[in-house]
């Protein structure tokens with residue numbers, strides 16, 4: 620996954636285990652793998668096929684229970700439920716994970732009804748079959764928000780129908796790192812809805828890549844998704860430019876990247892590049908859940 624430690628849209632991050640395997644171009648510069656290698660003496664010991672995943676400690680697994688108990692205090696302060704982003708260092712629906720661990724995770728999710736759990740996966744095609752495995756609830760608990768990572772049009776065409784076909788309280792897209800222009804919505808409105816839900820997609824998050832070797836995001840790719848979401852009435856959150864920022868937001872000297880159509884972005888670093896799109900901060904959240 621990308622670096623989520625300072626992520627704006629969650630209150631807690633919980634990793635039930637660590638380790639994964641790259642499955643697509645969005646994984647190319649996986650922050651979690653780099654981190655795993657740093658702690659593994661230079662080798663990402665929990666990465667790849669056949670590599671063991673590492674379950675986190677029982678003390679770590681008890682933390683969500685404490686957050687759940689604190690829900691009243693949190694609500695009094697923030698007037699909303701707490702959000703938990705689950706598995707920034709792994710993928711909940713990874714085939715190489717012991718299914719018993721996933722069953723334990725869903726037990727924990729159901730034991731913490733005061734928390735909204737954000738499960739973001741690059742393996743959306745696994746969700747339906749894994750939900751009916753031994754010890755699994757058969758369907759997503761009502762406190763789960765299910766998200767699919769989409770970085771290009773091929774993934775959108777392949778994975779969005781799978782996301783929409785899965786009943787969930789909230790369904791969202793994380794389009795980071797955005798690697799090309801993507802059409803999510805047709806010109807006539809939201810894409811087809813296999814399950815007949817009137818509001819099939821509840822949230823879209825967009826961001827450029829950060830870190831070493833980050834690939835530039837064309838400003839029009841982000842603008843297009845902003846406009847598609849506005850037309851479809853879907854909340855839009857612009858998370859970050861990433862390493863490369865739009866010269867129209869932050870002009871100045873330095874390394875530039877020129878797209879074929881002449882659009883230019885500049886290497887600014889994530890902090891300086893910021894998260895304004897055409898001067899506007901986009902912090903959309905699913906309806907009724909600010």
Ligand code: SF4
Nearest residue numbers: 620639640641646649
């Ligand atoms: S799915 Fe996420 S954690 Fe796994 S390799 Fe890809 S980016 Fe990394």
